[in-house]
Amino acid sequence: MPAYYLEIAVVVLGLVLLLVEAFTPPQHKRRIGWAALAGIAATFLLLLTVKSHCGCDSPMWQFYDDSSLSLFFKGLALLCTAFVLMLGLEYLPVLEKYSARAGGGPATGEFFALPVLICAGLMWMASAIDITTIFLSLELTTIGFYIMVAYMRRNVGSLEAGVKYLILGALSTGILVYGLSWLFGATGQTGLDAIRTALPSAARGPALFAFALILIALCFKIAAVPFHFWVPDVYQGAPTPVTAFLSVGSKAAGFLVAIRLMEPFLAVESLRTTCIAILVAVACATLILGNLAAIPQGNFKRLLAYSSISHAGFLLLALASDRHTGELTSTRIIAFYLSAYLCMTLLAFAVLIIINKSTGSDELKAFDGLHRRNPFLGFATLIAAASLAGVPLTAGFLGKFFVFIAAAGAQQWLAIGIAVAGAAAGFYYYFKVIRHVYWNTAPEGAAAIPVSPVAKSLLIILIAATLVLGVYPQLILGLL
Amino acid sequence: MTTLNDYLIASGLLFSIGLFGVMFRRNIIVIFMCLEMMLNAANLSLVAFSRFNTSAGLPDYNGQMLVFFIITVAAAEVAVGLAIIIAMFRSRRTVDVDEISSMKG
Numbered sequence: 001m002p003a004y005y006l007e008i009a010v011v012v013l014g015l016v017l018l019l020v021e022a023f024t025p026p027q028h029k030r031r032i033g034w035a036a037l038a039g040i041a042a043t044f045l046l047l048l049t050v051k052s053h054c055g056c057d058s059p060m061w062q063f064y065d066d067s068s069l070s071l072f073f074k075g076l077a078l079l080c081t082a083f084v085l086m087l088g089l090e091y092l093p094v095l096e097k098y099s100a101r102a103g104g105g106p107a108t109g110e111f112f113a114l115p116v117l118i119c120a121g122l123m124w125m126a127s128a129i130d131i132t133t134i135f136l137s138l139e140l141t142t143i144g145f146y147i148m149v150a151y152m153r154r155n156v157g158s159l160e161a162g163v164k165y166l167i168l169g170a171l172s173t174g175i176l177v178y179g180l181s182w183l184f185g186a187t188g189q190t191g192l193d194a195i196r197t198a199l200p201s202a203a204r205g206p207a208l209f210a211f212a213l214i215l216i217a218l219c220f221k222i223a224a225v226p227f228h229f230w231v232p233d234v235y236q237g238a239p240t241p242v243t244a245f246l247s248v249g250s251k252a253a254g255f256l257v258a259i260r261l262m263e264p265f266l267a268v269e270s271l272r273t274t275c276i277a278i279l280v281a282v283a284c285a286t287l288i289l290g291n292l293a294a295i296p297q298g299n300f301k302r303l304l305a306y307s308s309i310s311h312a313g314f315l316l317l318a319l320a321s322d323r324h325t326g327e328l329t330s331t332r333i334i335a336f337y338l339s340a341y342l343c344m345t346l347l348a349f350a351v352l353i354i355i356n357k358s359t360g361s362d363e364l365k366a367f368d369g370l371h372r373r374n375p376f377l378g379f380a381t382l383i384a385a386a387s388l389a390g391v392p393l394t395a396g397f398l399g400k401f402f403v404f405i406a407a408a409g410a411q412q413w414l415a416i417g418i419a420v421a422g423a424a425a426g427f428y429y430y431f432k433v434i435r436h437v438y439w440n441t442a443p444e445g446a447a448a449i450p451v452s453p454v455a456k457s458l459l460i461i462l463i464a465a466t467l468v469l470g471v472y473p474q475l476i477l478g479l480l
Numbered sequence: 481m482t483t484l485n486d487y488l489i490a491s492g493l494l495f496s497i498g499l500f501g502v503m504f505r506r507n508i509i510v511i512f513m514c515l516e517m518m519l520n521a522a523n524l525s526l527v528a529f530s531r532f533n534t535s536a537g538l539p540d541y542n543g544q545m546l547v548f549f550i551i552t553v554a555a556a557e558v559a560v561g562l563a564i565i566i567a568m569f570r571s572r573r574t575v576d577v578d579e580i581s582s583m584k585g
Binding site for chain 1: 495498502508515522525526529542545546549550553556557560564565571572577580
């Protein structure tokens with residue numbers, strides 16, 4: 001089966017869900033979520049049967065790539081969407097409160113159809129190798145996210161986050177398109193393969209101008225420094241499942257697009273040094289800002305936002321190391337780091353949603369004495385925080401370790417120094433969370449926090465994945 | 481005769497006006513118009529690049545195809561964007577970005 005059937009299947013699933021949703025009575029909207037989950041799971045099974053290029057000769061392959069790397073990122077997008085749908089089912093009571101229609105009754109059906117359409121965009125992003133498809137798939141996800149972020153329209157925070165995301169997202173689109181037009185002007189090509197062959201003979205000025213504009217615009221997608229200022233506000237205001245989707249799905253697909261678009265520039269001898277210097281500078285600034293700003297945070301969602309920025313710094317450092325030989329190439333390191341990041345970040349957001357549902361708060365104070373109120377949730381928080389900080393035997397540690405190996409190979413000593421300092425600062429603010437869970441005592445009269453069976457199975461899967469990837473990284477590296 | 485440089489200067493000007501408008505204007509609707517101007521600056525330079533990059537006397541149509549996609553996407557973006565701005569206006573009675581800042585830190 002050719003790989004592009006997968007996106008078609010996902011789009012059809014999304015449209016059918018939208019149609020069915022219109023005829024579903026309000027009390028049964030939960031079923032839309034389950035149907036979406038089942039459809040995404042079925043597509044994931046189909047993904048396992050896909051073979052590269054399937055022997056068919058088609059003009060499609062000029063702008064659509066189905067290498068094992070693309071298939072891997074399609075898998076990440078599907079898994080992430082499935083987890084987000086489960087988180088959405090868990091989050092439904094909060095959502096119903098803030099999305100009421102004017103005439104009464106909740107409007108929550110689209111909340112499960114839109115992630116499916118965004119997932120199709122993420123999957124196209126994983127396969128896009130032409131600037132036209134890159135632009136279109138990026139916009140499909142971004143416009144979907146505009147709606148998702150502002151979904152709770154009776155909640156001022158969500159609307160405010162939606163407006164901020166809209167303005168900055170549209171700004172990054174404008175910059176990206178302008179950069180792409182200069183890339184097209186400098187090389188006369190739209191396909192990335194053709195751009196790679198045409199770029200060495202292109203004029204240096206326009207090429208570097210295009211590189212800078214494209215990098216700035218992609219920094220919006222991956223939450224890195226010149227375009228990071230939307231992250232904390234949007235993460236805090238958006239519905240929590242959407243925040244999780246933004247921080248994992250959007251970042252993963254954005255990084256693959258960044259790898260693809262940066263690669264032709266890094267391959268040209270005369271541009272290489274300048275481009276790597278710019279990438280390293282962006283990575284260092286991201287690491288410093290993300291980690292320093294995270295230290296004083298008292299809101300768990302904002303803490304995760306700054307943590308997302310600092311992880312983007314590590315990933316950019318791996319990209320800037322530009323390593324193509326041996327077992328650990330830059331691309332493989334980024335793929336592994338993103339898989340680890342998916343497990344631990346979704347774990348943290350799952351805990352947050354469960355706690356928010358029973359306490360109504362996102363603050364770190366709501367975690368006080370969690371290990372007495374629900375020992376299992378306390379343990380899940382411990383694993384998530386330890387892995388995000390990079391404690392050995394967790395997936396987060398190996399991700400950071402691989403980045404350091406690559407950066408040392410590229411002799412980026414200054415950047416390594418900053419990254420080590422950033423990781424050390426990370427230990428401080430992630431362990432603050434653990435302190436709240438295990439050392440602080442719960443407030444008087446705090447009730448035990450219930451965990452539904454769905455949420456419990458989700459937490460068990462994510463904890464297991466975080467620990468297994470921490471001792472057996474070949475599981476991911478072997479796929480590429 | 482008009483050269484490629486003239487078109488690029490015009491598109492650069494449009495892009496700069498748009499960028500400065502986004503940074504310094506406070507009305508969301510005006511900011512949104514400036515964003516559209518940035519997209520059109522890119523469209524202008526794409527068409528100019530494709531028109532001046534001829535092969536066998538014909539322009540390079542790949543660039544112009546991208547322009548059509550950009551126009552379509554911009555329309556979709558405006559539809560969603562204005563809906564969000566209207567929802568915002570209904571709950572806050574303002575379109576001033578300075579007043580939309582309840583979250584800090």
